[in-house]
Amino acid sequence: MSRPEPRLSINQATIKYAALADALRVTAEAGVESIGLWREPVAEVGLDAAARMVAESGLRVSSLCRGGFFTAPGGPERRAALDENRRAIEETARLAASGAPGSAAVLVVVAGGLPDGSRDLAGARERVADAVAELEPEARAAGVTLALEALHPMYAADRAVLSTLGQALDMAERFPAESVGVVVDTFHVWWDPQLPEQIARAGRTGRIASYQVCDWVTPLPADVLLARGMMGDGHIDFPPITAAVEAAGYTGDVEVEIFNEVIWAAEPAAVVARTAEAFDRTVGLRRVSA
Numbered sequence: 001m002s003r004p005e006p007r008l009s010i011n012q013a014t015i016k017y018a019a020l021a022d023a024l025r026v027t028a029e030a031g032v033e034s035i036g037l038w039r040e041p042v043a044e045v046g047l048d049a050a051a052r053m054v055a056e057s058g059l060r061v062s063s064l065c066r067g068g069f070f071t072a073p074g075g076p077e078r079r080a081a082l083d084e085n086r087r088a089i090e091e092t093a094r095l096a097a098s099g100a101p102g103s104a105a106v107l108v109v110v111a112g113g114l115p116d117g118s119r120d121l122a123g124a125r126e127r128v129a130d131a132v133a134e135l136e137p138e139a140r141a142a143g144v145t146l147a148l149e150a151l152h153p154m155y156a157a158d159r160a161v162l163s164t165l166g167q168a169l170d171m172a173e174r175f176p177a178e179s180v181g182v183v184v185d186t187f188h189v190w191w192d193p194q195l196p197e198q199i200a201r202a203g204r205t206g207r208i209a210s211y212q213v214c215d216w217v218t219p220l221p222a223d224v225l226l227a228r229g230m231m232g233d234g235h236i237d238f239p240p241i242t243a244a245v246e247a248a249g250y251t252g253d254v255e256v257e258i259f260n261e262v263i264w265a266a267e268p269a270a271v272v273a274r275t276a277e278a279f280d281r282t283v284g285l286r287r288v289s290a
Helices: 020-029 039-045 047-057 076-098 121-142 165-172 195-204 238-247 261-265 268-282
Strands: 008-011 034-038 060-068 106-110 145-149 180-185 208-213 254-256
Touching: 008 060, 008 268, 020 034, 020 039, 020 047, 020 268, 034 039, 034 047, 039 047, 039 060, 039 076, 047 076, 060 076, 060 145, 060 208, 076 106, 076 121, 106 208, 121 145, 121 165, 121 180, 145 165, 145 208, 165 180, 165 195, 180 195, 195 208, 195 238, 208 238, 254 268
Parallel strands: 008 034, 008 254, 034 060, 060 106, 106 145, 145 180, 180 208, 208 254
Antiparallel strands: none
């Protein structure tokens, strides 16, 4: 088998049950050069140990997942959420600095859903903007980009009140491009008829901080959070989206992020190998080196 695409990154969610040390090991052993980290496995070992492990792995860090979840109205809950995001900013900067050259200090931000009992979608979105405004100076000072991720509308009530790439850009464009960008995640945006225009818009303002891929498989499971599939197993036509992202000027790593119980149950090294093969076969990234 040929060496994996150099820009492929394995998001830790794809091998969810692998501890951080194992995730780093199987990714590097497969010849993959980059990994997208999650805060929970980092917390299990502590930030100092995680940073040391990342440095020893020789891998780039493509992002840290995740911040956000700050739609609560004022009070202790909101303050706690903002403080947690401050810790996430610190972790992002530290882990990216520990990664190999080309690592990205990108904190993926999921807005959060409606507070319990609320139907005020517009108000929740404005509270997200208020939270980003409070955190942005600290992110900028730390050299971190807050990457707003729009989630598919089926998650608007419980996970993310930002539902389209256009909405995420509307918010991101209130702030400097170096500190607030967007995530283009195929699972969440593939259906959007405005997607080509919004990707081009993101490119014009330098806002694409992360490109994530996985497939949309049907029938949807009872837990729609686990509806993601391996590329090629579902309905998404990846090459046009990838071409648009590349035309918009994005040259960073491309993460494969899959939430799927069957994939999680498989042996992590086998999942990484399958991911590398499926990525080469389906995603349509212009291969610049071997």
